[in-house]
Amino acid sequence: xxxxxxxxxxxxxxxxxxxxxxxxxxxxxxxxxxxxxxxxxxxxxxxxxxxxxxxxxxxxxxxxxxxxxxxxxxxxxxxxxxxxxxxxxxxxxxxxxxxxxxxxxxxxxxxxxxxxxxxxxxxxxxxxxxxxxxxxxxxxxxxxxxxxxxxxxxxxxxxxxxxxxxxxxxxxxxxxxxxxxxxxxxxxxxxxxxxxxxxxxxxxxxxxxxxxxxxxxxxxxxxxxxxxxxxxxxxxxxxxxxxxxxxxxxxxxxxxxxxxxxxxxxxxxxxxxxxxxxxxxxxxxxxxxxxxxxxxxxxxxxxxxxxxxxxxxxxxxxxxxxxxxxxxxxxxxxxxxxxxxxxxxxxxxxxxxxxxxx
Amino acid sequence: xxxxxxxxxxxxxxxxxxxxxxxxxxxxxxxxxxxxxxxxxxxxxxxxxxxxxxxxxxxxxxxxxxxxxxxxxxxxxxxxxxxxxxxxxxxxxxxxxxxxxxxxxxxxxxxxxxxxxxxxxxxxxxxxxxxxxxxxxxxxxxxxxxxxxxxxxxxxxxxxxxxxxxxxxxxxxxxxxxxxxxxxxxxxxxxxxxxxxxxxxxxxxxxxxxxxxxxxxxxxxxxxxxxxxxxxxxxxxxxxxxxxxxxxxxxxxxxxxxxxxxxxxxxxxxxxxxxxxxxxxxxxxxxxxxxxxxxxxxxxxxxxxxxxxxxxxxxxxxxxxxxxxxxxxxxxxxxxxxxxxxxxxxxxxxxxxxxxxxxxxxxxxxxxxxx
Amino acid sequence: xxxxxxxxxxxxxxxxxxxxxxxxxxxxxxxxxxxxxxxxxxxxxxxxxxxxxxxxxxxxxxxxxxxxxxxxxxxxxxxxxxxxxxxxxxxxxxxxxxxxxxxxxxxxxxxxxxxxxxxxxxxxxxxxxxxxxxxxxxxxxxxxxxxxxxxxxxxxxx
Numbered sequence: 001x002x003x004x005x006x007x008x009x010x011x012x013x014x015x016x017x018x019x020x021x022x023x024x025x026x027x028x029x030x031x032x033x034x035x036x037x038x039x040x041x042x043x044x045x046x047x048x049x050x051x052x053x054x055x056x057x058x059x060x061x062x063x064x065x066x067x068x069x070x071x072x073x074x075x076x077x078x079x080x081x082x083x084x085x086x087x088x089x090x091x092x093x094x095x096x097x098x099x100x101x102x103x104x105x106x107x108x109x110x111x112x113x114x115x116x117x118x119x120x121x122x123x124x125x126x127x128x129x130x131x132x133x134x135x136x137x138x139x140x141x142x143x144x145x146x147x148x149x150x151x152x153x154x155x156x157x158x159x160x161x162x163x164x165x166x167x168x169x170x171x172x173x174x175x176x177x178x179x180x181x182x183x184x185x186x187x188x189x190x191x192x193x194x195x196x197x198x199x200x201x202x203x204x205x206x207x208x209x210x211x212x213x214x215x216x217x218x219x220x221x222x223x224x225x226x227x228x229x230x231x232x233x234x235x236x237x238x239x240x241x242x243x244x245x246x247x248x249x250x251x252x253x254x255x256x257x258x259x260x261x262x263x264x265x266x267x268x269x270x271x272x273x274x275x276x277x278x279x280x281x282x283x284x285x286x287x288x289x290x291x292x293x294x295x296x297x298x299x300x301x302x303x304x305x306x307x308x309x310x311x312x313x314x315x316x317x318x319x320x321x322x323x324x325x326x327x328x329x330x331x332x333x334x335x336x337x338x339x340x341x342x343x344x345x346x347x348x349x350x351x352x353x354x355x356x357x358x
Numbered sequence: 359x360x361x362x363x364x365x366x367x368x369x370x371x372x373x374x375x376x377x378x379x380x381x382x383x384x385x386x387x388x389x390x391x392x393x394x395x396x397x398x399x400x401x402x403x404x405x406x407x408x409x410x411x412x413x414x415x416x417x418x419x420x421x422x423x424x425x426x427x428x429x430x431x432x433x434x435x436x437x438x439x440x441x442x443x444x445x446x447x448x449x450x451x452x453x454x455x456x457x458x459x460x461x462x463x464x465x466x467x468x469x470x471x472x473x474x475x476x477x478x479x480x481x482x483x484x485x486x487x488x489x490x491x492x493x494x495x496x497x498x499x500x501x502x503x504x505x506x507x508x509x510x511x512x513x514x515x516x517x518x519x520x521x522x523x524x525x526x527x528x529x530x531x532x533x534x535x536x537x538x539x540x541x542x543x544x545x546x547x548x549x550x551x552x553x554x555x556x557x558x559x560x561x562x563x564x565x566x567x568x569x570x571x572x573x574x575x576x577x578x579x580x581x582x583x584x585x586x587x588x589x590x591x592x593x594x595x596x597x598x599x600x601x602x603x604x605x606x607x608x609x610x611x612x613x614x615x616x617x618x619x620x621x622x623x624x625x626x627x628x629x630x631x632x633x634x635x636x637x638x639x640x641x642x643x644x645x646x647x648x649x650x651x652x653x654x655x656x657x658x659x660x661x662x663x664x665x666x667x668x669x670x671x672x673x674x675x676x677x678x679x680x681x682x683x684x685x686x687x688x689x690x691x692x693x694x695x696x697x698x699x700x701x702x703x704x705x706x707x708x709x710x711x712x713x714x715x716x717x718x719x720x721x722x723x724x725x726x727x728x729x
Numbered sequence: 730x731x732x733x734x735x736x737x738x739x740x741x742x743x744x745x746x747x748x749x750x751x752x753x754x755x756x757x758x759x760x761x762x763x764x765x766x767x768x769x770x771x772x773x774x775x776x777x778x779x780x781x782x783x784x785x786x787x788x789x790x791x792x793x794x795x796x797x798x799x800x801x802x803x804x805x806x807x808x809x810x811x812x813x814x815x816x817x818x819x820x821x822x823x824x825x826x827x828x829x830x831x832x833x834x835x836x837x838x839x840x841x842x843x844x845x846x847x848x849x850x851x852x853x854x855x856x857x858x859x860x861x862x863x864x865x866x867x868x869x870x871x872x873x874x875x876x877x878x879x880x881x882x883x884x885x886x887x
Contacts, residue, residue: 320750325712510778511781
């Protein structure tokens with residue numbers, strides 16, 4: 001069966017037979033880099049199109065339907081338009097930071113891509129502290145946002161950036177605690193181990209109610225972390241026009257936009273990995289026939305299906321709910337999510353120690 | 359006042375909200391003094407869409423000036439026209455035929471519904487929910503289609519003439535309106551499901567932008583803004599015009615005085631408007647749709663005032679006539695202007711996100727404020 | 730007591746959110762609810778109501794005759810100075826001079842479609858047409874001459 005794992009292994013073997021190991025490492029890094037960047041571009045295009053279509057159907061509209069078959073090339077056209085636009089730098093802006101900020105944001109998004117397992121045996125970097133790495137790196141994106149807000153020399157941007165800072169720092173906590181509750185169950189920080197532990201069932205089902213709770217909290221927290229509605233206070237359109245990227249135009253704006261969508265993809269991929277078994281197919285107990293049928297579906301499809309389902313759920317939130325106010329947002333975190341997730345973690349630890357999980 | 363604008367204390371931030379801002383619904387310019395995110399002062403700056411409509415009207419005849427008032431509060435253009443027509447009829451002592459009266463009221467209520475629907479969508483958009491806007495437009499489209507068929511236009515209808523209405527109802531009017539009522543009754547429950555009951559929306563609305571009954575009166579607020587504070591000010595009830603005196607409907611008031619009270623008043627008003635339309639749609643009297651009037655209207659020397667209840671509040675028309683074919687002076691009392699004046703009072707101490715919600719519940723139409 | 734309220738608060742909140750999501754989910758899955766019209770594509774079947782006010786036109790019959798007497802009632806009724814009527818003097822067969830329409834100038838760019846001119850016209854010579862696509866490349870194209878070249882007043886219209 002043709003799978004991504006086989007392809008990568010054969011490329012690796014071929015390169016090793018031809019070149020010196022150092023050259024091989026360099027070439028492979030290059031290939032991975034190119035793959036990551038092109039994955040970024042494709043994800044951006046697909047997710048923007050998906051969001052526009054989802055929002056359109058929820059808003060009883062048709063959405064983009066003119067460029068390409070069924071409007072599929074609309075986002076390509078939009079990207080071309082953005083690439084042609086002049087990237088203005090406002091007068092009085094801190095030029096260095098202003099131009100650096102979008103790259104910081106996008107690089108952070110790229111970094112988190114490293115430990116994500118896309119399919120069986122397909123992972124850029126299987127480091128043994130994968131989950132910790134993700135938590136650590138994802139909190140760096142706030143620096144880029146603060147940089148953009150401060151350097152723009154615009155009061156709206158500044159307010160947006162400050163909101164974003166408060167928001168991301170707070171929601172890191174409950175996202176982290178939710179992640180820990182799965183780590184408690186698996187006993188490993190390594191992504192592959194976490195996936196392997198879900199061979200006989202996903203943690204969402206195996207971990208009783210605490211797993212479900214921590215899943216919900218994780219989804220809420222990462223929605224807030226990626227600045228998506230109903231937590232899009234950093235760019236609250238009706239209040240701050242566009243928040244931290246008010247002054248950006250052209251390709252620099254496109255990078256912020258791209259980073260937003262790639263971040264959504266990544267957090268959904270992590271949620272899928274932690275709670276829904278990553279690339280693991282759905283297995284139900286001893287239904288061997290059913291399980292075998294499920295095994296025939298390629299692992300990359302399983303991963304993408306789960307991730308895109310979660311992305312859809314997050315989009316569903318966005319197009320249904322009003323936005324919270326900044327103090328309510330922090331109330332929600334500190335008064336509801338954090339206490340609940342702490343109690344939840346205790347319960348989860350109890351379950352793990354007693355071995356009550358399936 | 360001008361010197362005050364720039365002066366700030368330590369740690370205060372002055373922000374220009376508008377004239378081009380997504381949530382001011384037009385070219386309203388607010389100078390906000392912030393301390394962190396808390397509002398210290400809101401100062402509306404007007405005049406970006408001033409077209410001197412009052413002065414323009416002085417050079418237009420009594421038939422002609424009515425169409426200009428559609429361009430003030432464009433969302434309740436029909437009701438504005440109605441106020442003007444009433445004033446001219448008062449001066450000329452024209453008796454409007456009963457059929458015309460009923461048609462006018464029906465159109466008024468449909469306009470009110472359309473205006474409130476747009477407000478509902480825009481309000482939800484102000485607090486961050488984008489989907490309701492499109493749902494609101496679906497229902498509004500049905501009303502616009504009815505309007506288009508009978509009046510010939512969708513927004514600035516100019517259907518009123520002194521002495522009645524410009525044309526008779528379209529033969530399909532009754533059927534379409536009944537269809538619309540049946541359709542909208544189901545959709546208004548969806549409105550509640552999607553927005554009113556939503557916990558986020560409620561927490562954004564409840565206890566925000568408090569306006570006491572006393573301050574509502576002293577700022578001259580009218581319409582749902584004042585009724586949300588418990589002030590009874592519905593012109594349709596207090597000074598009934600046309601056939602409103604014979605109709606069974608309630609003046610919706612709430613006592614909360616906050617954004618949610620104003621929101622609920624408008625939601626209830628939509629239901630009341632529906633019931634008014636239901637009462638009238640089967641009882642449109644036969645007869646003339648327009649009284650016989652002279653080709654050239656001349657108001658007698660004197661001063662005339664009439665008022666109507668638009669979707670936003672009390673709309674008054676004050677005409678001073680010297681006996682000629684054009685008014686000597688005309689003054690419109692627009693509800694939006696007075697309602698906006700209370701904004702500073704309502705918004706102080708709340709957050710910048712609340713300001714947007716408060717403006718949403720005020721239902722501002724900027725051309726109505728600037729004229 | 731406090732804990733009970735806390736929990737019921739949380740559950741009530743979640744229920745209200747799910748209600749909204751159910752509604753948007755319904756619209757997402759029911760494509761028949763979509764109300765968008767594909768505008769330039771549906772031009773053929775799109776029908777505007779008869780009373781729709783798009784622009785003022787003058788009615789001509791097959792003999793290229795109109796009903797305008799050049800009385801300027803519409804010009805007087807217009808609030809914006811949209812209409813300008815130039816009259817001429819025709820000779821009747823009896824040899825009398827008779828006022829007649831020479832040119833009916835209509836400034837579409839000034840028109841607000843208020844319908845007052847049509848109301849004012851005593852002979853129903855003009856009416857509102859349903860055409861609403863008025864964009865042109867040059868503003869001068871918006872100033873129109875409504876009576877067709879060579880047209881004359883219909884017999885019997887006074």
